[in-house]
């Protein structure tokens with residue numbers, strides 16, 4: 001026992017205890033992160049991010065069909081001024097989701113992809 005009334009054994013026990021709590025916290029945070037990553041992967045499997053809205057569920061598509069969305073860089077919300085699926089000649093009207101003769105799965109009228117072609121007027 002030292003002058004503070006703390007024995008070496010007590011000190012080591014407390015230190016190990018703190019380390020154990022720290023390790024447990026670390027492992028729990030890793031577990032949470034892994035679950036979040038798993039959930040993210042599930043969302044990716046469903047399709048695009050929440051920006052895709054009601055037309056983001058691609059769970060019924062084959063991998064090949066899903067690939068048409070990826071290879072044409074389809075997004076559920078266009079950021080390209082004046083270009084939307086709704087004014088693309090390949091868009092097949094539907095609400096809330098249409099379809100497309102090129103990109104498979106539900107298509108958001110507000111979406112966009114690199115294959116956009118102006119609708120004939």
Ligand code: SF4
Nearest residue numbers: 085088091100103113
């Ligand atoms: S081809 Fe046209 S309708 Fe089809 S996803 Fe691309 S922009 Fe939308």
